Amino acid sequence: MALEVQNLKKTYRYHGKPVVAVADVSLSIKSGEILAFLGANGAGKTTTVKMIAGLIFPDSGWVKIAGLNPHHNPKALKKLGTVLEGNRNLYWRLTAEENLIYFGVLKGLSHQAARKFSLQLLKRFGLFSRRSALVQNLSRGMQQKLAIATSLIHQPSLLLLDEPTLGLDVEAVEDVKLLVRQLAEEGLAILLTTHQLNVAEEISDRVAIINNGKISTIKPTRELIKEFSGTSYTIEIEGVLDPDRIKSLKDLGAIIIENRLIQIKSSDQLYQAFEILNPLFITRLETDQVDLTDIFFKFLKE
Numbered sequence: 001m002a003l004e005v006q007n008l009k010k011t012y013r014y015h016g017k018p019v020v021a022v023a024d025v026s027l028s029i030k031s032g033e034i035l036a037f038l039g040a041n042g043a044g045k046t047t048t049v050k051m052i053a054g055l056i057f058p059d060s061g062w063v064k065i066a067g068l069n070p071h072h073n074p075k076a077l078k079k080l081g082t083v084l085e086g087n088r089n090l091y092w093r094l095t096a097e098e099n100l101i102y103f104g105v106l107k108g109l110s111h112q113a114a115r116k117f118s119l120q121l122l123k124r125f126g127l128f129s130r131r132s133a134l135v136q137n138l139s140r141g142m143q144q145k146l147a148i149a150t151s152l153i154h155q156p157s158l159l160l161l162d163e164p165t166l167g168l169d170v171e172a173v174e175d176v177k178l179l180v181r182q183l184a185e186e187g188l189a190i191l192l193t194t195h196q197l198n199v200a201e202e203i204s205d206r207v208a209i210i211n212n213g214k215i216s217t218i219k220p221t222r223e224l225i226k227e228f229s230g231t232s233y234t235i236e237i238e239g240v241l242d243p244d245r246i247k248s249l250k251d252l253g254a255i256i257i258e259n260r261l262i263q264i265k266s267s268d269q270l271y272q273a274f275e276i277l278n279p280l281f282i283t284r285l286e287t288d289q290v291d292l293t294d295i296f297f298k299f300l301k302e
């Protein structure tokens, strides 16, 4: 496993009173997998991520990164890459390449190895032609890609990735999403924290929702969406239905609204409805599938 987290707990003291930030969190991520870690403000995400990164000690429970416990063995941190504050992790007055080399050496690489990996990453991330540009002169999307590249200079097996698409324009969002997906496909394990639920839905393999310091669900993304989605369909036709078709559709069990919207309960009925409707012009076909945002708010209310 790239990451194992077992029964993590953390209580802060605030003005002498205990504040339970993380009540009980267990999760794991295997190589090549993206786990979206979602929760409302104050749910305990940051505290969990800080414990995984070895920045704060848990009261109890443990973390293993590629089998190593970051609280007991500093070598665990060699397996870990972090992008927690995006472009704020970079030196704005250094060039793209200088940033990569600097952080590579900081992570224990020789200057030669840092240079070699930095050139590989610049090419891999489509930043090679801008390698000599100062970070402050790069676009926001390029800065974000560079922040991710920098976190990977020492070739970690786990990436903690916070809000990778926040504040980016539409094109850069697509670029970063694709890149993150590709990194996972190449074997990187990624813990993605974000409030951009559409991004989480698109790129994650699994979702974990944290509520009041506890994991309330952890499941494959598609499975979760399927579980919460209904199986009904709405068909809209151009114009209005004739009485014969209305009768046939009602016999099938369909509900007809305003003589032009047809609600169907199952996919079997859907094909029969198509036969009845043929050759009328269909303007819309919709399933009552929910998205991750709907599911997230359902869990939040519970």
Ligand code: ATP
Pocket (backbone or CB within 6 Å): 012, 013, 014, 019, 020, 021, 022, 039, 040, 041, 042, 043, 044, 045, 046, 047, 048
């Ligand atoms: P956000 O999405 O806003 O970053 P979060 O899910 O990351 O929220 P945490 O930052 O982990 O949540 O905070 C969990 C709880 O612990 C909150 O109630 C917060 O106020 C409290 N907390 C966090 N850090 C401290 C601290 N250093 N001292 C006292 N309480 C803290």
